[in-house]
Amino acid sequence: MTATVRHYVSGGRERGGGIGRLVGNIVDAAAAEGIGHLVTDTRGPRWSVPGSPLRLSAALAALSADRVAAPGRIQHIHVAGRGSTARKLVLSTAARAMGMPYVLHLHDYDYAADFTRRPKRQREAIRRMFTAAERVIVLGQRDAGTMTDLLGVPASRVDILHNCVLDPGTPPARLPRAVPGIVFLGQLSERKGVPELLRALASPLLSGLEWRAVLAGDGPVARYRADADALGLGNRVSMPGWLGEAETRALCASGDILVLPSHSEGMAMAVIEGLAHGLAVVTTRVGAHDEAITDGKTGRFVPVGDPPALAEALARLVTDPAERVRLGVQGRALFLSSFSMSAYMRHLEGVYASLVETARTIAAE
Missing domain, CATH: 3.40.50.2000 (Glycogen Phosphorylase B;)
Structure with missing residues (x-):
């Protein structure tokens, strides 16, 4: 199965918390449709601070390899505040330098506050990271406002996708329990x-x-x-x-x-x-x-x-x-x-479809 998308996630799907679980769901749902997605860990386990630079270096190597061997692959970068932003700044800067389009997917509980606390030079770099993305995915209207009003991302490139989980199936009828x-x-x-x-x-x-x-x-x-x-x-x-x-x-x-x-x-x-x-x-x-x-x-x-x-x-x-x-x-x-995953994947494939022509152009170079 040829992989058409690579996800970059702090901790990967196993140690990435809720973000990792979401990405795992996306990968599994795509695989069920015969579509390959790869996951690249940019940090390693949360408690393994010494291993983080090595993971980031490996992620940069994967990005570089895709530029040569799979230039049409969509680069889907998942970002939050704090250290995640620092790592994704490095990754997105490398992607721009190699002429590779990318999607940024923001997962954060208050990114506006995280952004405004940073030094001016960092804020400028973060603005470049978001405004240079082909598309930016956010979780809700508040974050969409952060993108357009605070970071200057055109509204036409911001997509709201609420999170999703795998359908556990119709739950059995819940009879009254003595101990809820x-x-x-x-x-x-x-x-x-x-x-x-x-x-x-x-x-x-x-x-x-x-x-x-x-x-x-x-x-x-x-x-x-x-x-x-x-x-x-x-x-x-x-x-x-x-x-x-x-x-x-x-x-x-x-x-x-x-x-x-x-x-x-x-x-x-x-x-x-x-x-x-x-x-x-x-x-x-x-x-x-x-x-x-x-x-x-x-x-x-x-x-x-x-x-x-x-x-x-x-x-x-x-x-x-x-x-x-x-x-x-x-x-x-x-x-x-x-x-549901089906509703989510329909929306996500719509986002990816907007990058297909750009990816084809890169692949043809």
């Missing part, structure tokens, strides 16, 4: 709202109800386990660490409610996982969530950093199985219409 399951997916951190979630679960509204919770993700797991124990939640809340795709599916299949009280997001993969599995989703109005979810119809919104409001929303769903089922069914329908 609450699921959290994501890095255990303040940004994801984990301290507020623990305080909400320990509140009087929930302490007298029957439920169990699994907070799955990497980060300072031991610290948050200790916090849960201190709040008296040790027997009701488990934190297994980062889960693979199969384990995540099994967890969602056994749950009833997906909660993600984030302070900031682009478009959280966890929210889409919840919709796909027919879970009742409780989250915050951050990033593109407001573009995806209708409050009271396909999910529930709570204010950022508000443990009492979060406890109230969770308590209502714990005690009202009919409401859980209603939100889950409507959320699942939303996933199928707007966030």
Whole structure:
């Protein structure tokens, strides 16, 4: 199978977190249609700082090899803030120097803030990186505004693609459970709202109800386990660490409610996982969530950093199985219409199609 696209991802599909999981889904969906996609890691494992320059050098070598052996291959560069931007500046500069067109795909919870904190020279380089891209993919309207208003990318070259996940299949009918399951997916951190979630679960509204919770993700797991124990939640809340795709599916299949009280997001993969599995989703109005979810119809919104409001929303769903089922069914329908892999791949292929003629010109040189 000839590869037509190469993805550059910090951590690759195995250690790239939510971005890596998304890219893995894209690669697998394309392979099912007989289309080859390659994945090149630009960083290595998050904890392997010494290996990062070697990974970036290998990525540059792959880019150079494509210029010679596969000049028509589409270069799809995935970028976030902080160190990811530094690596992708090197990669995109090399691509421009070799006359290779590229797509930039922004995954970040607040790229405007990250950009404005940087020195002027870096900001100028970042503007060049984005404005020179053939197309820029963003997760929602807020990021589209960052591209056009802050970075000067023409609106005609900005595409909004919300994230997606593989369809786990029609979930079985969720019968009322004596002990409903609450699921959290994501890095255990303040940004994801984990301290507020623990305080909400320990509140009087929930302490007298029957439920169990699994907070799955990497980060300072031991610290948050200790916090849960201190709040008296040790027997009701488990934190297994980062889960693979199969384990995540099994967890969602056994749950009833997906909660993600984030302070900031682009478009959280966890929210889409919840919709796909027919879970009742409780989250915050951050990033593109407001573009995806209708409050009271396909999910529930709570204010950022508000443990009492979060406890109230969770308590209502714990005690009202009919409401859980209603939100889950409507959320699942939303996933199928707007966030499935088939819908996502149709949009992505449209983006790639705009580069085909440019790629052919490069290949003919």
